[in-house]
Amino acid sequence: MTPPTPVDAPRAGLGVRGLVVHYRDDDGTVALAVDGVSLEVAPGEVLALLGPSGSGKSTLLRAIAGLERPSAGTITWDGRDLAGVPVHRRGFGLMFQDGQLFAHRSVARNVSFGLEMAHVPRAEQRARVAELLAVVGLEGFGDRDVASLSGGERQRVALARALAPEPALLLLDEPLSALDRALRERLAAEVRTALKATGTTAVFVTHDHDEAFAVADRIAVLDQARLLQVDGPVELWRRPASRRVAEFLGFEAFVPVAQFEWLMGAPGTAVVGRGGAARDSEVRAGGGLREAVLAIGPGALEIADDGPLGGRVVASGFRRGVTETTVDVDGVGEVTVVDHAADPVLREPGTPVHLAAAAP
């Protein structure tokens, strides 16, 4: 057999090329879970795989870990093909949604598991465990029984355990999804800090775009087994590559830029697609305004008695200390209007309102 050809992959980091993974169900039906995905992760980078459930993001992660066998395509690390390298020889860490701590081991012995597997000397193991428990904010927890930990603490231990053997690449499968919102937001920041402090390259699967933006350097959006877009948080938000990506990020209404040019550049809006155009000015200069689509998200419009748009209130309520009013805007569709006024009012459904672009 010929040695694996070093494809035109980058010299360092993770390379995924034209990956196809089929998922075989118990009833024998075969579904396409990952369809021709290509992406790269540079050393030290944190990439989020973002997508709704069933988009194939977890399967992609499991294929990288070596837990699923691809039907086609290659996965490389530092330019070497990983086909046929079993899970335990890839040197990739893996962290699950529910931690999967070993119940029969203490916190410290969970963290040291990977070090034991690598035959690291005892003294070094102890030092490394203490160091990692400190990184995740659990100093002194070493002797605790894992059953006595809270959900957040378990995930911290799972993170420490995955980081302990210094994996070349850390794969995180919805590590925060089982936690409540406040804890999730706090831990997202802590995960990023821990990954950066240890210089770990990571792929982070999530269905929550806020979480993806909080943790990742770049975000890959997947839907229905396909990769829709890979970009940094700002670029992704400002230039969603397609209407589907924009919808997934929370944009609510889509209108032709030609008729709503005055709204371009307002906060909470984005021009969908437009190839490589990075700025609104480039879109204008490119003369593509006629076909371009403007995505309108929550907060892009505000209520103004002299506003150019008319509509009717659908629902109105408090959320996180501000009033959010869903308005059915004539010629646009339903849009969420955020009222930051100090003395907000709830409007009855059916009330006619006028709207203008929100102030930047």
Place this chain on the structure above:
Amino acid sequence: MRNGPTTADSGNQPVVPPSSAREGGPDPVHRRRPSLVRRGATGPARETGARATRWLAWGLAAGVPLLFLGVFFAWPVARMLGLGLWPDGALDLGGFVEVFSRPRTWRIVGLTLAQAGLATVVAVVLGVPGAYVLYRTRFRGQGLARAFVTVPFVLPTVVVGVAFRSLLAPAGPLGFLGWEESLWGIVAALAFFNYAVVVRTVGGTWAQLDPRAEQSARALGASPARAFRHVTLPALAPAITSAASLVFLFCATSFGTVLVLGGMRYGTIETEIWVQTTQFLDLRAAAVLSVTQLVVVAGALWVAGRARARRERAVVFAAEARAVRAVTRADAVPVVITALTLAALALPIGHLVVRSLRTPSGWGIGNYVALGTTGGPNTLSVTVWEAAANSLRTAALAAGIAVVVGLLVALVLSRRPAARAGRRAISLMDAVFMLPLGVSAVTVGFGFLITLDRPLGLPVDLRTAGLLVPIAQAVVAVPLVVRVMLPVLRAIDPRQRQAAAALGASPLRVLGAVDGRIAARPLGLAVGFAFAVSLGEFGATSFLARPDTATLPVVVFRLIGRPGEQNLGMALAASVLLAALTAGVMLAAERLRPGTAGDL
């Protein structure tokens, strides 16, 4: 959409060093283990090698038990059936016509179904309230009550037979019922035996049932009775079906108890096989009856397997919420039923102990002293103590064999291969290893005698090597070991293994660090089960044990078959000894029970 102009094709994107974008250059703490990938050889050659090793390992794990079962079960049984159905080298199904034209056959088949059916109904009706009281409520002494309930199940069949016979004899405490050598006496003894199966199977599921489903029904306006009938009972149904079919199976194949209690008028297919083989030397009738029994048992096993699959799949267990609560007045009905049942369970055991202390010359330990003798004239070739030593030695060997074989089987069966063919092979193997539960132990025992003089053409006579009895007992005990271990191994989240593998554990180390650690406790339970079952095994042993290597159950049966007060007294004392040994082993093993819902 993928080919549209809006799709970002990362393949054409330059790879920007991204961390610098937000963090300002690489981190000072940036240490990097040289990736393990660089060390090992990679590529297709390595994969082929690793795959071959894996196939070899799993092939061995499946092959060793299959070979064991083939040589020590399938072959002897096939030879036995062959003697009956292929008498002159040609298939002769005339035996079926002939045997089934005898009224006696139909009576025996009818009796088997009636006894097993009635005993199953009694065990379920009493067992479900028992499961509730012993597993869903909390009271002082509950641990003791649970252990006590288990004792009848592991009591040797011969002991239960002797206890009930003595209890129901005209002069016995329950003589007024007139149940001596009656259908009801047998049904009572079989229900006594199998009450624990229902309580443990149903209780294990019940204890872990999420109480919030019932609470939701109550909040929606259902009375406790309706909430039970419409929410709890359907959730328990698979466990109840599974328990009922197991009880039916045990009852339909019961041998020792029925042989002791039934007299000349009552029997099961299994005792009839024994009668036809040993009394009438009619191997053709025995073979026909063996096949008939296999059909009955296969039906019960099929129902049990379906129910088990549904139970493992469907029931939502409470993750954290503890469903157990203290006993209240509302529990009066199940508590009273269970208290009466426990008293009824205590009766035969208590009576056996008391009766064993009565000698022809008044109360005393004379019967126990007599255990050092060989009984009346021409009764035994060994003393009862020697038989007890034989029993312990044989059972230890049998348990060792059964645990090794059963563990390998459970390990293979707990895998979920990706390929459909692999999954089919595994469910087939699952069924094959349940067969020893259903095939007549008498057939196995007699089959051993006629096949294992030169196993596989090898010049070793296993019959004289003293290994036949332990091997036969191990064949009977393997399904129990599998049933104890399999639910535990199947309950392990596959991601535990994946997490260990991602941390660098090789497949062998994953097996030790994940499966091994979790299975350690139930393994102790399985050893205890196998040991207790081997201690009490009677059907196959009665054929294979020679007079000088007789085991306790064989000795007990021999003693009650002889006239004389002294022999009966010794039989009772020996039964108490056997019961104490088995119960002691079981209670010790019981402490190792895992928290998961097992089958038994």
